[in-house]
Amino acid sequence: MNPLSGALKFLSTTLFNSVFALAFFLVAGHFATPSFIGKVAIIQLMETITRAFFSILPYQLVTREVSHSYASSQGYNRLVYTSLSYSLLVSPLLLFLLFFPSYLWMSIPYFVLYLFTNYQDQLLIGLGKFTEVNVGNAVFTISRWGFSIIAIFYHSVELLILIWTLGAVMKAVYYQIYLPFKFSLDKATFKEIAKVGFPIYLTGVVSFISGQGDRVVTAFLLGSYYLGIYQLVALAAVVPSMLISSFSSSLLPSSTYYYTKGKDIKEISSVSFRIVTLISLPLAILGYAISPLFISKFFPQYVLGIPSMQLLILSLTSTMPLQLLSTFMIAAKKNYRPFIIIGIISAAEVVGVSYYLIPRIGIYGAAIAQAFNAIITSLLYLLFSHFQGVFKLERREIVGLALIGLSFLAFINWEVVLIVVLLGSKLLGIISNEEVKVIEGFTPYSLKRIIRILYLIAR
Structure with a gap:
């Protein structure tokens, strides 16, 4: 595994x-x-x-x-x-x-x-x-x-x-x-x-509302034309976070497997969180910067959706390390009731903010609703995973959280923020050489060169 x-x-x-x-x-x-x-x-x-x-x-x-x-x-x-x-x-x-x-x-x-x-x-x-x-x-x-x-x-x-x-x-x-x-x-x-699994099932139901509520409200209030515009930019915007979430497909079975074998779930979640942070933040910032060129070049009819796309890329991608903490809560088979709480809060926020903002500022209001949702649910996953003893909050984890918060300043100047995030990861030692050695043990031989990048970042 x-x-x-x-x-x-x-x-x-x-x-x-x-x-x-x-x-x-x-x-x-x-x-x-x-x-x-x-x-x-x-x-x-x-x-x-x-x-x-x-x-x-x-x-x-x-x-x-x-x-x-x-x-x-x-x-x-x-x-x-x-x-x-x-x-x-x-x-x-x-x-x-x-x-x-x-x-x-x-x-x-x-x-x-x-x-x-x-x-x-x-x-x-x-x-x-x-x-x-x-x-x-x-x-x-x-x-x-x-x-x-x-x-x-x-x-x-x-x-x-x-x-x-x-x-x-x-x-x-x-x-x-x-x-x-x-x-x-x-x-x-x-x-x-x-x-x-009933709490997880209920969470899935309300997560549908939070994940798709902005689209449903857009279709109801603005019609299929604006839904088409928002859907296209939203689909493009989730590509970076989809790439990162693809890691979770193997993360749940693997963390369950090694947790059953006696490994410390806190260590597994901590290393995973920090590695994903190293990947997600540069991807979020670069996605924010490049997305206007992408839409203007390939989809000129959809330029109305550029601000929405930028907001979605930055918020959804930068919070992925925190979103993945839910994986370890399931793997450790702790109390699943927090998922219901998170789901209800998430659904209420998306629908409420969408209904309030979409009539006033159009599809950008739907994007704001999703951005708030990503931030709120991320903080709740952090809170509950820590309380359940699934995730630890020590110096390097706090550094990762600080860098995630800092990435949102890309709205002001994305070039400076990108440099600060990259240098901060290195100077503050978000990962150690010992952890890179562990990762190297799982790395296929053909991809060993990629590990050199991690060694450059590690301390």
């Missing part, structure tokens, strides 16, 4: 997905209207609804439990069969889409497969099969953003749905090779995971 090689695999797949998505939206930006992109956004919104509301067996807990069983050499077939069987049993509830526009009810088979393959994803990740998961994701990406470009030229959302569905079928069949499935729902396993 190598967290670094797994993280690099997920990073490469995320980059692959981002490049294909960029190609799709480049073509869509020139040959389709914002209204077409708005419909694509609504389908993606339904994906998020499916993921949040239908996951009574929380994905993170499924990953955690199968990783724990794997590390302790226990059988995990009942968990695999129960999770996958549940996803099929709950799928008929998607028939509520029959009351919505035709392109949504035509998407029902796709959403069924989407739910099923999400559980396949999490189970394979928990078993450390990172290569297999990423191959499946790459297959789906080619269909989702590659072949679906054809639908743009036909101005057909229905054709896009068909292509996405075929891609999901190929992904599910491929995963079946490595995760054999038979229909079997073990009631005891289901009840245990559903009961323990």
Whole structure:
């Protein structure tokens, strides 16, 4: 169970997905209207609804439990069969889409497969099969953003749905090779995971509101045209944070695995936090600086969304080290009720601020709501992870927090802030040479040269 090689695999797949998505939206930006992109956004919104509301067996807990069983050499077939069987049993509830526009009810088979393959994803990740998961994701990406470009030229959302569905079928069949499935729902396993994970499930539901509330309010108050503009810049803005969050895909199973083997969860979370800080802050600042050129060059029709994109990139990317602390709270299997508190506060803030600001300042109000949400939830994750004994606050962790706060001064002068962050990381010793040696032990031979960069920063 190598967290670094797994993280690099997920990073490469995320980059692959981002490049294909960029190609799709480049073509869509020139040959389709914002209204077409708005419909694509609504389908993606339904994906998020499916993921949040239908996951009574929380994905993170499924990953955690199968990783724990794997590390302790226990059988995990009942968990695999129960999770996958549940996803099929709950799928008929998607028939509520029959009351919505035709392109949504035509998407029902796709959403069924989407739910099923999400559980396949999490189970394979928990078993450390990172290569297999990423191959499946790459297959789906080619269909989702590659072949679906054809639908743009036909101005057909229905054709896009068909292509996405075929891609999901190929992904599910491929995963079946490595995760054999038979229909079997073990009631005891289901009840245990559903009961323990109920706070996480509720958090997922309210997190949908906080994560998508700005888009829903934008669609309701401003219509699909402005939703299309906001959706495009928001999708582009989350790419840096998506690249960083790809690390968490291997972080949860790996931290669970080594925690089960007796490693100190505080040390695991501390090193991870500081390494992610080194990556996220320069990426956030450079993303803030480059994004106006990106939109002006490739999407001139969407320049209205540039301020929103800059705010989203800086706030979402710079707070990623704190957002990832939730991973260790799950891995350590502490009290999950704080997730409900964080979720409710987050949802109330996004919806409330969006309703207040969007009528006054348009889509920039939606971006402000998301930026506040990132800051508030990050501080809450820091608070609860520290109180639960999952994360320590010592000198180097405090240095990391100070640098995160400092990165927001990029609004004033991003060049100076970038230099200060880089020098501060080195002079204040955010990581040590001993920690770099540990990381080097997990690094594939072909990437050993990258470790030299960490040695330059370390003290």
